[in-house]
Amino acid sequence: MMVNKYIEDINLPDFGYDLSNKKEILDLFLQEEYGYLPPLPNIFKWDATEENKVYLRGSATYKKIIMTVGLNGRECSFPVISVIPNTNQKVPFFVFANFRDAVPDRYYPTEEIIDRGYGVLSFCYQDVTKDNDDFTDGLAGVVYPNGRQEPTDGGKISLWAWVMCRILDYAQDQEELDITKATAIGHSRLGKTALLAGAVDDRFYCTISNDSGCSGAAITRGKRGETIKDIYTNFPYWFCENYGKYMNNEDKLPFEQNMFLSLIAPRLLYVASAQEDIWADPQAEYASCVMASSAYKAMGIDGLVGKDTFPQADEHFHKGNIGYHIRKGTHYLSRYDWNMFMDFLDKK
Numbered sequence: 404m405m406v407n408k409y410i411e412d413i414n415l416p417d418f419g420y421d422l423s424n425k426k427e428i429l430d431l432f433l434q435e436e437y438g439y440l441p442p443l444p445n446i447f448k449w450d451a452t453e454e455n456k457v458y459l460r461g462s463a464t465y466k467k468i469i470m471t472v473g474l475n476g477r478e479c480s481f482p483v484i485s486v487i488p489n490t491n492q493k494v495p496f497f498v499f500a501n502f503r504d505a506v507p508d509r510y511y512p513t514e515e516i517i518d519r520g521y522g523v524l525s526f527c528y529q530d531v532t533k534d535n536d537d538f539t540d541g542l543a544g545v546v547y548p549n550g551r552q553e554p555t556d557g558g559k560i561s562l563w564a565w566v567m568c569r570i571l572d573y574a575q576d577q578e579e580l581d582i583t584k585a586t587a588i589g590h591s592r593l594g595k596t597a598l599l600a601g602a603v604d605d606r607f608y609c610t611i612s613n614d615s616g617c618s619g620a621a622i623t624r625g626k627r628g629e630t631i632k633d634i635y636t637n638f639p640y641w642f643c644e645n646y647g648k649y650m651n652n653e654d655k656l657p658f659e660q661n662m663f664l665s666l667i668a669p670r671l672l673y674v675a676s677a678q679e680d681i682w683a684d685p686q687a688e689y690a691s692c693v694m695a696s697s698a699y700k701a702m703g704i705d706g707l708v709g710k711d712t713f714p715q716a717d718e719h720f721h722k723g724n725i726g727y728h729i730r731k732g733t734h735y736l737s738r739y740d741w742n743m744f745m746d747f748l749d750k751k
């Protein structure tokens with residue numbers, strides 16, 4: 404199927420925004436979908452509690468850092484694991500929101516990444532605040548001592564994204580890291596989280612969404628698989644309360660997700676899909692990259708340099724500032740995906 408025909412069929416309204424006014428567009432997404440992120444913390448400290456300079460046969464240094472953030476006179480702490488190649492040069496690195504705290508992990512092939520010269524600062528999202536509707540635990544309890552009050556108060560995705568930005572604050576002080584080469588990365592719900600971190604914080608040189616689907620990289624209108632009704636019924640606490648208004652009411656959304664991706668322009672963006680991940684909908688993810696490319700074009704930069712028909716597994720496009728691939732198989736963050744991301748970054 405032709406991508407242009409697909410985009411025509413979505414029949415997007417003319418929202419009438421000035422797309423170069425990023426502040427206005429970002430505000431829309433924060434007010435109507437994710438909710439506002441917390442302000443900067445007034446307490447921010449970290450403490451390396453474990454260090455191994457001969458990690459992975461001596462090729463890397465492993466550190467377990469306990470990060471403490473405070474606001475409203477309360478504070479919480481969570482672990483961040485730093486694995487950095489042992490070299491005299493500053494290294495590019497990933498800020499990786501993961502589902503589990505294990506290092507390595509099935510979504511995190513640590514040794515392969517180190518061998519390609521990249522560092523990783525990872526955390527387990529549930530160590531920050533649990534993936535449920537309890538807003539009293541961890542960072543949620545610190546930010547919302549009286550629970551969420553406003554329909555624009557940030558959901559859990561905003562809290563996890565905020566932590567990705569704080570990890571970047573930490574990275575700024577680490578001389579082994581090349582702060583100009585920081586990439587936000589996450590899979591699925593954490594791919595949505597990485598996109599939000601990249602959208603709000605332009606210190607991220609690159610932002611990677613792996614299989615983020617609904618309310619992430621995918622276009623919402625006309626989407627197959629998961630809808631706003633599905634996601635907001637199952638996971639209302641990921642979003643702000645306002646987002647609930649759009650259940651079975653997508654046409655009333657005052658934006659589309661391609662505009663969310665456009666907030667990352669002209670910086671690097673990478674969207675990865677999996678062929679059998681219909682719930683996320685690879686076509687809606689690809690169309691979104693095509694549509695977001697116009698924001699890059701307006702800045703005189705190539706966004707996605709792709710093709711006119713929907714790609715098939717294992718095609719990839721790495722030429723422009725929006726990278727894309729679709730791999731065989733199901734919803735997963737695999738070695739194949741990581742290697743594609745690093746191939747793209749190596750070339751930039």
Ligand code: GCU
Binds near residue numbers: 590592593614616682
């Ligand atoms: C569910 C949810 C998706 C989400 C996914 C995940 O399937 O419906 O929106 O991306 O979980 O995080 O694995």
